[in-house]
Amino acid sequence: MKAKNCLIFGGSGQIGKNLIRKLTKNNYRVTVVTRNIHQKSYIIKTQANAGYIDIVEANIYEEKKIRELFKKSDICINLIGILFEQKKGNTFNNIHTVFPGLLAKLCKEYNLKHFIHLSALGINDAIDSDYAKSKLEGEKQISKNFPLATILRPSLVFSQDDQLTTTFLTLLNRLPFFPLYYNGRTKFAPIHCSDLTDTIHHIISNNIYSKIIECIGPEIISFKELLQRLLQLINKRRILVPFPLPIAELSAKFFEMFPKPIITRDQLRLLKYDNISSGKYKTNSDIGMPSKRYFNDEVKKYCYMWREGGQFSTEKYNSNIDKEKKIS
Numbered sequence: 001m002k003a004k005n006c007l008i009f010g011g012s013g014q015i016g017k018n019l020i021r022k023l024t025k026n027n028y029r030v031t032v033v034t035r036n037i038h039q040k041s042y043i044i045k046t047q048a049n050a051g052y053i054d055i056v057e058a059n060i061y062e063e064k065k066i067r068e069l070f071k072k073s074d075i076c077i078n079l080i081g082i083l084f085e086q087k088k089g090n091t092f093n094n095i096h097t098v099f100p101g102l103l104a105k106l107c108k109e110y111n112l113k114h115f116i117h118l119s120a121l122g123i124n125d126a127i128d129s130d131y132a133k134s135k136l137e138g139e140k141q142i143s144k145n146f147p148l149a150t151i152l153r154p155s156l157v158f159s160q161d162d163q164l165t166t167t168f169l170t171l172l173n174r175l176p177f178f179p180l181y182y183n184g185r186t187k188f189a190p191i192h193c194s195d196l197t198d199t200i201h202h203i204i205s206n207n208i209y210s211k212i213i214e215c216i217g218p219e220i221i222s223f224k225e226l227l228q229r230l231l232q233l234i235n236k237r238r239i240l241v242p243f244p245l246p247i248a249e250l251s252a253k254f255f256e257m258f259p260k261p262i263i264t265r266d267q268l269r270l271l272k273y274d275n276i277s278s279g280k281y282k283t284n285s286d287i288g289m290p291s292k293r294y295f296n297d298e299v300k301k302y303c304y305m306w307r308e309g310g311q312f313s314t315e316k317y318n319s320n321i322d323k324e325k326k327i328s
């Protein structure tokens with residue numbers, strides 16, 4: 001099979017790294033665009049065998065440089081996304097709306113076979129969230145400029161590289177209590193990163209052209225249950241405290257003062273809405289890629305560092321201790 005050339009934006013993130021490994025193993029050649037080659041290239045380069053990967057430094061405003069990359073690409077995958085806005089043009093509008101619109105235009109101009117764009121689940125409902133509005137507007141721009149595009153809307157994506165379970169595990173480990181927003185009732189259908197990238201690989205290798213695909217995991221879990229499961233996995237007990245909305249907003253406003261806020265007021269608004277399949281669009285199961293990795297089974301593989309004893313709390317070490325006891 002002739003290796004197809006994939007152009008990946010945002011490839012240094014959680015989904016990007018996993019996707020690079022999957023695509024290059026399956027004979028695709030990837031070109032990964034990053035804003036900072038000095039900081040990110042060692043992370044990106046080690047995800048693939050030499051000869052299968054190129055790394056290019058560019059930001060979303062360098063259209064001329066990006067155009068050159070489109071000339072030798074068959075597939076474009078956009079994984080760029082932010083959870084909070086920052087200075088210097090890093091706004092939801094620029095990143096989630098204008099840039100995907102530009103990529104879609106270039107896909108049309110250079111006759112690409114596929115454009116896969118990562119959007120997010122639940123954005124139709126979350127009308128008061130700037131994040132959701134910008135993602136939705138981005139989808140519209142894409143559909144207008146390149147109707148062949150496939151838009152993926154994942155629920156929470158988790159893996160050892162995520163910023164979700166790993167951050168929660170750290171906070172649960174350190175804090176004596178943890179806030180429950182909206183009484184912890186918001187529902188999610190977390191999908192393991194590898195199941196999501198399997199879906200992306202399936203779409204491009206089988207030439208599937210479905211406008212919007214909701215990507216969901218095998219279980220529906222509430223926010224409270226998610227925290228309880230994490231606590232159980234690290235064998236800790238913490239008080240989960242329901243936060244009244246005004247207090248939640250006040251604390252989010254406080255966190256916004258930090259360069260990497262744990263939660264923002266916009267995320268708080270987003271958290272009001274369930275993050276599960278809407279029933280209006282196809283899901284990964286409908287295209288033959290049901291998610292098979294369960295939350296507890298997967299998190300168990302990497303959560304041991306947050307348990308008492310760290311690396312020595314794994315089953316591997318526990319069974320050795322048992323053996324030693326028997327010997328002595």
Ligand SMILES: NC(=O)c1ccc[n+]([C@@H]2O[C@H](COP(=O)([O-])OP(=O)(O)OC[C@H]3O[C@@H](n4cnc5c(N)ncnc54)[C@H](OP(=O)(O)O)[C@@H]3O)[C@@H](O)[C@H]2O)c1
Binds near residue numbers: 036119
């Ligand atoms: N993770 C989830 O739970 C989840 C759920 C729903 C939807 N999604 C969507 O899926 C996509 C990928 O998610 P992810 O978890 O892999 O994200 P991630 O780990 O945060 O990575 C995002 C990538 O975007 C690039 N990026 C960030 N800010 C940028 C900016 N201002 N300009 C240009 N590039 C920028 C970064 O690349 P460089 O630093 O190398 O430039 C980074 O590697 C995003 O669009 C996200 O919204 C994720």
